Amino acid sequence: MLNIEGLNFSYNERNILKNINISVKNGEIISIIGPSGAGKTTFLKILAGIIKDYTGQIKINDEKINPKKNIIGLIPQDYGLLPWKTVYENIKISLKIKRKKNDDLIHKISNLIGIEDILNKYPKKLSGGQKQRVAIARSFVLKPQLLLMDEPFSALDAITRDNIQDNFLKIWNNNPVTTLIVTHSVEEALYLSQKIYIITEEGNLYKKIDNDFFQKRFEFYNEDYYKCIKNIKKDLSI
Numbered sequence: 492m493l494n495i496e497g498l499n500f501s502y503n504e505r506n507i508l509k510n511i512n513i514s515v516k517n518g519e520i521i522s523i524i525g526p527s528g529a530g531k532t533t534f535l536k537i538l539a540g541i542i543k544d545y546t547g548q549i550k551i552n553d554e555k556i557n558p559k560k561n562i563i564g565l566i567p568q569d570y571g572l573l574p575w576k577t578v579y580e581n582i583k584i585s586l587k588i589k590r591k592k593n594d595d596l597i598h599k600i601s602n603l604i605g606i607e608d609i610l611n612k613y614p615k616k617l618s619g620g621q622k623q624r625v626a627i628a629r630s631f632v633l634k635p636q637l638l639l640m641d642e643p644f645s646a647l648d649a650i651t652r653d654n655i656q657d658n659f660l661k662i663w664n665n666n667p668v669t670t671l672i673v674t675h676s677v678e679e680a681l682y683l684s685q686k687i688y689i690i691t692e693e694g695n696l697y698k699k700i701d702n703d704f705f706q707k708r709f710e711f712y713n714e715d716y717y718k719c720i721k722n723i724k725k726d727l728s729i
């Protein structure tokens with residue numbers, strides 16, 4: 492269980508996140524959705540241990556979160572691949588960091604996500620969708636206790652995005668990692684997460700939604716789905 496209680500954070504006395512309370516069950520996927528500048532990336536950076544001077548409590552299984560002890564995977568907006576390493580080496584880095592050896596797992600996950608044939612390529616030769624797949628494979632190989640994804644699919648065309656979202660869920664169903672996804676897309680939040688948290692422009696947690704549409708692709712002509720999207724969009728414009 493990930494427990495966040497009374498989290499506050501300021502940049503140079505400017506209050507960015509205000510009294511955030513969220514709990515995520517082990518193996519659950521939640522989405523954080525909110526307008527630009529609301530503090531979503533800042534929130535992930537705090538969880539990843541990049542930002543440390545927050546107040547409030549963050550616990551994993553009742554112990555204070557510790558990025559040195561807890562295995563935390565972060566997929567940043569730019570995918571974070573090292574240009575001088577091949578895809579295979581980029582994925583293997585996470586195993587080196589955790590001093591594990593598991594080449595079989597690299598091949599299993601690469602196969603599941605469809606990147607077996609590009610393992611020897613360098614990142615500059617890859618499309619955005621391929622880089623995204625590599626970043627996802629790398630974080631799953633790490634077997635993190637917590638996976639953080641910052642707008643993971645925003646730069647992709649609609650067909651590639653649907654395809655990679657499906658691959659992501661395929662791997663997650665194989666190995667349900669506790670995951671937080673930051674997104675601007677209501678449709679993406681509905682497809683990929685069991686709970687949706689709305690953050691306002693001022694950095695307050697406004698609402699938690701239990702999502703009935705998880706892992707279901709709906710069209711706009713489905714009335715319940717359409718209403719749900721409309722309500723969330725209304726909340727986001729407050």
Ligand SMILES: Nc1ncnc2c1ncn2[C@@H]1O[C@H](COP(=O)(O)OP(=O)(O)OP(=O)(O)O)[C@@H](O)[C@H]1O
Binds near residue numbers: 502530
């Ligand atoms: N290093 C920094 N120093 C000072 N202010 C910062 C810093 N990084 C971000 N900010 C400010 O903090 C606020 C929250 O930024 P953050 O990147 O977390 O928002 P976001 O919700 O992820 O936005 P977006 O959806 O556009 O990515 C913004 O107003 C931003 O300008």
